[in-house]
Amino acid sequence: MNNRRSHIGVVDRLLFVRQFLRHPMQVASLVPSSRFLMRRVLAAAAVDRGGLVVELGPGTGGTTRAILDALPPDGRLLSIELNSHLHRLVEAIPDRRLIAHRGSACELPAVLAAHGFAAADAVVSGIPFSTMPRAVGARTAAAIAECLAADGRFVAYQASARVAELCRPHLGPPRVDTELLNFPPMRVFRWERTGG
Template identity: 55%
Template sequence: MANGLRLAGKKDEKIIFFQQFLKHPLQIGSVIPSSPYLERRVLDMAEVRTCKTVVELGSGTGGTTKAILSCLPRDAKLLSIEINPQFHSFVKTIDDPRLIAHLGSAADLGKILAQYNLPNPDAIISGIPFSTMPEELGKRIIQEIARCLAHGGRFVAYQFSSKVSHLCNPVLGPCKKSMEILNIPPMRVYRWEKNGFKPQT
């Protein structure tokens, strides 16, 4: 019976995810949540198992949030930022003391970290679609990520488009890139490591 309820819950999440994509196609980067294969690749590239503080930008219905928590150290914290109220309501139901679920914009990352008295994160993981947002907003978010990330920290973005690399490379330098084909749609996964921050002039 419990397994049946879990399967029904997963189905409901996918339906709601698709409905929200239809309502907000520029805000959501895919028609369905990430696959377990994509989640595993993202977590490995972000080195989540070694982190004390992780930020997730764009939690969706919480699938990747749960995957992060499954390998996050017990004394670590995960700040999950979601701009969509419907998706945020899913993430708030996750019962884990390490999780802070925040409804808001990635562009306010620094203020949100300060609000919860969190240190500079060791990893920032992003599924928000940089390809469909206004250029200036994308640049502002990347600047916030670069400013807030701990020295030596990782920024990992999984994206359908390569737009994020054009925004991020001038700020954080060259990236490592891989492709996860076992996802709908196939996703590019990018990783930057903060060794020097180049603020825009």
């Protein structure tokens, strides 16, 4: 089992690198996130509370699997991936709580509605706000803010601080932590909506 998991990890890393080289504006990093970063992200998003978690940019599915491991049995995970190859990898994960959707994060309100959801309890994003066109980043930030539940959380793990600038008009200033045990080191930005 450990050999199989190790083999899958190597394959995932190679796929990640290949997709990064083909689509550098869509894929955030050359290597998948470390378990230390994932632990910090899951805690910031309070995934263990359940409800609906939305994942933007799942890549090869490493974060998707980590979210599913932490998510309660009655929770749901809606994963949104623009890259068709990476979407197929996530779609193949066998978990009844997972809905894999191919599309853009900018379309988040329409995607939620299409799957019968009114709002997200948590949104987790690894998409690279620093490399996407500013107008796309601004639309994505507005879409996330529009879709958060009254006590919802938005967590973005990024190498750049541009996400904070783009989200400030919609969600205010974030709380920021840094995870050094990742390559590259990542900042974890967290917003929590309080009240209506």
